[in-house]
Amino acid sequence: MTQTAHLPAPTATGRPGPARRILRALAVVACLPYIAIKIAWVAGSEIGIPAGSVLLENREVMIVANSVSVVMDAMVVVLALLLTQPWGLRVRAWLLAFPVWAATGLLSPIMIGFPAQIAVSLLTGPRKPGSGGEPFLDEWVFGAVYGGFIVQGLALGTLFVLYARDRWSHVWRGTLGDLPARFSGTAARVTAVVASLLALTPSAVHLMWGLGSTRGLSAAQISRRTGDFYVLEWMRALFIAVAVVTVLLLVFQRARSLSVRTTLGLAWVGSGGVGCWGAYMTLVTLMPDTDPTDPFTGLAQLTYAGEMITGFLLAGCLAVFLRQRSASA
Numbered sequence: 001m002t003q004t005a006h007l008p009a010p011t012a013t014g015r016p017g018p019a020r021r022i023l024r025a026l027a028v029v030a031c032l033p034y035i036a037i038k039i040a041w042v043a044g045s046e047i048g049i050p051a052g053s054v055l056l057e058n059r060e061v062m063i064v065a066n067s068v069s070v071v072m073d074a075m076v077v078v079l080a081l082l083l084t085q086p087w088g089l090r091v092r093a094w095l096l097a098f099p100v101w102a103a104t105g106l107l108s109p110i111m112i113g114f115p116a117q118i119a120v121s122l123l124t125g126p127r128k129p130g131s132g133g134e135p136f137l138d139e140w141v142f143g144a145v146y147g148g149f150i151v152q153g154l155a156l157g158t159l160f161v162l163y164a165r166d167r168w169s170h171v172w173r174g175t176l177g178d179l180p181a182r183f184s185g186t187a188a189r190v191t192a193v194v195a196s197l198l199a200l201t202p203s204a205v206h207l208m209w210g211l212g213s214t215r216g217l218s219a220a221q222i223s224r225r226t227g228d229f230y231v232l233e234w235m236r237a238l239f240i241a242v243a244v245v246t247v248l249l250l251v252f253q254r255a256r257s258l259s260v261r262t263t264l265g266l267a268w269v270g271s272g273g274v275g276c277w278g279a280y281m282t283l284v285t286l287m288p289d290t291d292p293t294d295p296f297t298g299l300a301q302l303t304y305a306g307e308m309i310t311g312f313l314l315a316g317c318l319a320v321f322l323r324q325r326s327a328s329a
Contacts, residue, residue, distance in 0.1 A: 014082040020162065021100060023155045027080040031073050033144045038066040038073075048141040057137070061288055062085065069075070075099060076152055083159040093326075100160055101315060106280070107153035113145040113235050120227040129257075169326045172264050177256030180328070184251040188320040192251045195313035196244045202278070202306040205299065206237040216299030230278035240310065245272030246250025247314045250321055267318055275311020278304050 016024070038046050041055075044065050049055050055062060079099060082088040164171075167241045204218060210233035246267035249255050255263075281304035285296040 011056050015057050020084045021027050022160060023159050024080045024084045027152055027159065029208065030035050030148040030155065031076050033148045035070055037141065037145065038070045042066050042070070048138045050138060053136055056287060065287070066273050076103065079156060080159060083163045087161070093168075097319070097322075101192035101268065101272045102276050103156060104153075104269055105274070105311070106274030107149055109235060109239065109273045109277055110146055110149045111153045113144075113232055114150065116231045116235065117184065117228045120231055124227045131265070137207060163165060169259075171322060172259075172261035174260055175259050176253050176260060176298050178262060179260075181253075183253060183324060183328075184317070184321050185324070188251045188317045190304065192247050192317045195317070196248060198306055198313070199240050199244050199310045200273075201236060202303045203237055203240045204269050205303040206233045206240070209233045210237060216303070218295060218297060235237075236274075236307070239270050239273040239277075240307065242266055243274045243314050246270060247317050251317055264318075264321075267314070271311050271314040273311070273319060274307050275315055278307025278309075278311055282308050 015021075041049070046056065058144055063244060082091060082096070205227075209217070217225075246263050247316075249258065249263050250267055282301070285301045285304060325328065
């Protein structure tokens with residue numbers, strides 16, 4: 001259901017309320033540090049990049065990668081406007097769903113992982129480059145960029161929840177037990193099972209790396225392992241588990257006392273984190289090697305590709321669920 005004629009304007013004048021305007025401003029302002037740094041790098045500046053960093057070894061790749069990332073972060077501004085203007089309520093659901101799902105998937109692991117890394121560093125000491133290695137970026141860059149990402153995620157996520165409440169609150173009402181029998185259909189159930197089986201490989205690899213195994217890591221990657229590395233591996237395994245379990249609960253209607261809202265929200269965040277970060281890391285593995293002594297192994301490439309495919313298959317199950325839920329309402 002995508003009709004919006006019954007929805008009230010944000011205010012009598014058609015403007016969003018003060019809370020939404022503040023959140024929109026926060027989302028836009030939070031983009032500025034990242035965009036400014038990336039534009040500076042594209043222009044040739046080495047601000048925040050220490051001498052000897054791998055980022056300085058391939059100028060062409062750096063220009064292309066940073067230009068793409070500037071465009072991606074600028075989309076946050078577009079989404080912030082769309083979620084707070086009356087015309088945004090008329091945008092077709094399918095046109096809005098993917099960019100919001102992608103933004104959720106890219107930002108939520110940072111919102112969880114970066115604070116966890118800080119907590120670990122307080123216990124184990126600051127991160128250090130591997131033996132004989134150079135730091136990737138100056139420490140202040142991580143704080144400025146990831147701090148901005150966290151603010152973006154909080155502001156944009158809140159705006160989307162408010163927007164979805166205005167437009168689609170009927171989709172997440174009730175519990176899983178309130179859904180009709182075999183609500184999602186056979187295709188969604190088969191897809192969810194296939195995705196769950198595909199998820200076994202990346203889950204096992206991330207758990208293996210999180211427990212200290214070096215299989216599938218290059219010598220340089222092994223030397224650079226710090227507390228940050230282990231935090232990320234455990235977090236990625238957690239995202240896979242959350243995504244798989246919650247999507248299976250939705251399409252098979254298990255744990256019937258669970259609310260649709262909670263299960264759907266966790267499935268949305270989990271599948272986005274798995275699919276989008278899997279896609280990002282897959283692209284990273286396919287980029288030209290700036291350091292021939294530090295290649296991604298075949299196991300690493302298989303792991304990230306498996307995450308990407310798993311996340312997108314689970315997202316497909318969510319799309320079926322949401323379409324049928326909207327139509328039935």
